[in-house]
Amino acid sequence: MLLIHCPCCGVERPEIEFRYGGEAHIARPMQPADLDDHQWAEFLYMRTNPKGVMAERWRHVHGCGRFFNALRDTVSDRFIAVYKTGEPRPDSATASGEGAR
């Protein structure tokens, strides 16, 4: 069971308090109608699914209820950084936030 640092609560909590939200930084297009079917499918379904560092969303559903983002290595399952929704993706090479513990 993962141990996840919630950047909104400022605490580490076990994974069962959280719900995974999939890949981060896939913004819903401002004008969906302007997208052709290929572009829309790209938004809806296509995922990076990286082997290595991944930016992903979590929701502290049994805590503060907030969505936030994390950088995690999908090979080791180690968290590299956590950051709030809306904040830019940290540089994974230099990230050493509390989520990195």
Add this chain to the structure above:
Amino acid sequence: MTRFSFWDLALKALNAHQDWGHQWRKPDPKPEYDVIIIGAGGHGLATAYYLACEHGITNVAVLEKGWLGGGNTGRNTTIVRSNYLWEESEALYDHAMDLWQDLSQELNYNVMYSARGVMMLAHTVHDIQVFKRHVHANRLAGVQNEWLSAEEAKEFCPPLNIGRNIRYPVLGAALQRKGGVARHDAVAWGYARGADRRGVDIIQNCAVTGIRRHADGSIAGVETSRGFIGAKKVGVVAAGHTSVVMDMAGVRMPLESNPLQALVSEPVKPCFPCVVMSNTVHAYISQSDKGELVIGAGTDQYVSYSQTGGLQITTHTVDAICELFPMFRRMRMLRNWGGIVDVTPDRSPIIGKTPVPGLYVNCGWGTGGFKATPGSGHVFAHTIARDEPHPVNAPFTLDRFRTGRLIDEAAAAAVAH
């Protein structure tokens, strides 16, 4: 080629089994192949086998970064069934089911396909509606599936607890009698041996590091840990690693890779006659020929390539097993392991061409790929050989995510595979 038989075994026993040859060679890669298959799991090896024996394409290499059959093929709970809902899925999985019937004889390798029946439990009124829909749809499609009352389910599987005293009592079940299990390693080895004997090079410990394309965008070959290998066509059958491999060709995939765990108990004398699945309470169980209870768990929620998962996933499944089969509470978990399953948004696989000419993909089998192994390889070989899909896999395109023509087994069935 040595043909396996009892007499052959007896004969070789006379010389202390010194005369057995290798089941597959250990070839060095040639500079170029007609077809390269990336991934020597069951699906990839089956593809190579059918390319060779049904399409006469023998200048084929199967590249494997580890050891053949070492991914999900060797890590699943070996369930075989075909009672899916949608016509497209019925056709695909029943195609595989047809091939399972004679697979041992076809491969001259005992894959121990054991048609002991797969029973899927209904615990709610909604489950009943869904399963009956399956039963009716399957009957029209010629796919075996029947509805059992709770009492009939218990008769078929005596250890089953159909008492009302559990949280989600068993209200009935859908049974596919010719569903069952097969020996997963033997499937990989049988196809490997069969493909090898027909000239296919199975190259293990050979990781693909890049996909090279011609100026016109078509496939030129693959970069590997053993150097560049040219290919006219490349089929990607890399399961959990599909996104990684396809990324080398610049193709994004509608996939997420999740850990999926399974476990076995210590071996005991026969005590469990069939396969039982329950999606509502998350339990999948059968007993191997060796005597171990083989139990499948659910996926962890996050993307991971680690082949390990959380303890809470295991305990949740064991909770369910102990509710349904309370005598197993004193049994003990011997071994737990994880695989990496590639899951599509509609929980159906993708088998077909890609935007890159000469590049084909077979992926997205999620938690249920083992059962499809023969059919998957058979139709994928057809797709690669003819550059057009077999009618059975024609609906399972990558393009369906653009058109919206999904084959949503998860939504429709509320049943994991």
Add this chain to the structure above:
Amino acid sequence: MTLSFRTSKGGRIDRAKSVKFIFDGKTLVGQAGDTLASALLANGIHLVGRSFKYHRPRGILTAGSEEPNALVGVAKSAAAAAAGQSVPNLRATQVEIHEGMVIVSQNRWPSLGFDIGAVNDRLSPLFVAGFYYKTFMWPKSFWNRVYEPFIRAAAGLGKAPTAPDPDRYANRYAHCDVLVAGSGPAGLAAALTATRSGARVILAYEQGEPGGSLLHDVGAQIDGRPAAEWVSAVIAELAGNDRVTLLPRTTVFGYFNQNFIGLAERVTDHLADPDPSLPRERLWQVRARQVVLATGAIERPLVFPENDRPGVMMAEAGRIYANRFGVLPGRAIAVATSCDSAWRAAFDIKALGGNVVAILDMRTDVDPALKEKARAHSIRVETGCTVTGVKGTKRIEGVRLGRISGDTVSSAGSLACDCLLMSGGWTPNVSLHSQARGKLDWHADKGAFLPGDPVQAQRSAGSCRGIDGLAQVLADGARAGAEAAQAATGNAVDVPAFSASGSEVSSGWWLGAVPHDRDASRVRAFVDFQNDVTAKDVKLAVREGMHSIEHIKRYTTTGMATDQGRLSNMNALSIASTALANEIPQVGLTTFRQPYTPVTFGTLATTSRGDLFDPVRRTAIHDWAAAQGAAFEDVSLWKRAWYFPKSGEDMHAAVLRECRTVRESVGIFDASTLGKIEVVGPDAAEFLERIYTNPWKKLGIGRLRYGLMLNEAGFIMDDGVVGRIAEDRFHVTTTTGGAPRVLAHMEDYLQTEWADLKVWLTSTTEQWAVIAVQGPKAREAIAPLVDDIDLSTEAMPHMSVRQGHVMGGIPCRLFRMSFTGEAGYEINVPPSRARQVWDAVFANVERLGGCAYGTETMHVLRAEKGYIIVGQETDGTVTPDDVGMSWAIGKNKPDFVGKRSLARPDLMATGRKQLVGLLTKDGKALLEEGAQVTAEADPAPRTPALGHVTSSYMSAAAGRPIALAMIANGRARHGETLHVPMPNGAIAVEVVPPLFVDPEGSRLNA
């Protein structure tokens, strides 16, 4: 039989306290403190079980949890055994005996001494590795009917329990600074050091008594006192510290991400008459800041012909039985070794009065000091000598000796003995390090894989990382404890120094098959004892092209037995590497997986059984419904009243009556399970505008609207009625099962896509109980109870909501709405007052000739009106247009969730399945939900169906069965005759609009 194998003194057993137990029907006597293995040995019994494949007689090989042979079925008492509550496959070496325990040997029939299955051993020339892949294929039908049942019956070990488990299991979560696994010298030194630094420590150890090797290292001294006394002092100090948790009989079985550790504590199995308040076992789930692994090393068997015969035992095990349990494993004991440590066993046994007939060491350059000591003990010593076979089957009678000269071995006669202690050296126990994803480094000089750099916050200490010698192990443990405590607490930690004498550094080891002079085709040297894998099997696998160690493992099954290869892996690897002419690290090591040793299912399931399996949600009205005799159905976590049978009524009759009553007078229904979300804020209307297909901005305050929600893929996800309570406040309802999903969906968009919207979402599902009152007399039923709301249709028309009070001040939100087609109300009140209101309303309902109804009647009534149920008419592939709800789409909205997807080609294609009604032509047959609908009565095989029946009920109002269905191009088929093929013939149906009652909707406004 008397306990003639007991030493006259020594050991840690209670010689004053005898314990009677039953083994294969025979009553035997041991002493308190015995394991089953030591008690059997004390009775002169070595033969304890039969092997998996060849059914060879097998004895006790080890003294620990790695035991592969001596697996038994154990019941607490004769009564438990008779009740089918035994546990199979327990290691006799781990079972602590208690009075009345009933033990059976396994995998033999009819008896341990005479086993029919042993014919397999005669057929062993055929039954080599992988034989079953090559045969049993003809004739085809024989696999399922003949071969497989035969193989299954022959395989397996013990028998599964047959009766439900009466025992309880418990669950604990814990945190600590330092978790120490293992209580040998390294573990104790680590725990002591960490504890003295102020760290919170958990010390878990596998056996009932802490101390590990110190319990049988009889000559050892630590800090000036005997080792066992030192252990007691350390444990006393730890036990006296409230920051320390001591966990005896506890296995650290799993090492998970971020130092999440699973432990299994065996609480009562060792007790004859445990306190009934105690659980049988307890699962501990610990998040440890730091972990110290002090799991020791495991002695490795020598792979020589017939090395599996009862009487052959690991050397250290022999020493343990002698020193710790006061049992001599034989009357004439030989020792075969390539390692110094086995000499200790010989010396200790000799010192206890045992008869050590010889020490046979494969090496020629044995430490002269050892030879000198042997001479002093008058023990014959042969160096450059190996064992090439044994005599005897159910118990050894002697061993063949071989003289090693270079690569060849020549016969050196034989030696009579009834016990052979063997040692190929030690395999550091790196399982948990490896489980923690730490890499392993090959050390050719030690012939061992040792822990590399850890990945997680853990470190190994003592012999599990190749440290040898008591003083060195203690120092290493102290170092590890100090490092762990410092890392966990940040405190500087003093590293204590221990003065110790005892086990010296032991040199020498052997890996792989031992050379011999026998006919290789006729003898078998076992690598994996339990699974009957021989050195020849490993070589055969290599010959057949299995070049990866994982292939070798799977092909031969070596390492897949219940000891998980703890004894066999290194020997198998060495044999494979020789056969492959490749270095050991290149051949690779199979992966270590959890659990470390088997864990009881009940321990994993802990308390999750019955009602605790999943939370049960009950409404405020639940007890009332139960008292009325309602049948309940499970809907997500909720228990919902399904129908209310009166005496003599079946479900069918009850539902018909309830339906008729609602349409004729009035019914009362508990709708509390519906999800409720309060959507508040200046942008609330804009938010709903984007989330639902419908328009919301113009909805008046006090008005209701049916809302339809899509997922982004354009498919119907949920629905429900939404009321505008104020300009900036909406009362949203969802389906019962969909509530959490809908809230998460809303939060997702609100937090991550439209963070600029000022909206707050609150789940109010548990804040409002909902009493639905439906039927022509609904107003009459509630009017007397409503304090301050004008119920007239003029003041409160259909689809409106009012806030007010009922029954003299109980706050309520009163919805005028209908899911039945009748005029109706839904009274939302606080759950604490709901029962009071319900009782009052019900009294009125009953007086008006009405009744309570359940979910089934609700389903029928809505189906008569063609209202869909999300999840029944829809299945995640259905669009609004498919169910005839294009009207619910706000035509002028630029965007809403799912809108873009509705414009995808397949979602706009013709021929999609559409919601219709079906009436059976004969007016009598009730269609089965899920039945398929076809154009032909007898369609050709594999003809795609046109669709399926989604809902089907006997309708009291229509006076006939009715059904809803999703049919391809259905709306264009009204009036067509289609067919529902059933196993016993097709049922003809007419396609009709999905509306069977009150098409004008006049009743709603009554």
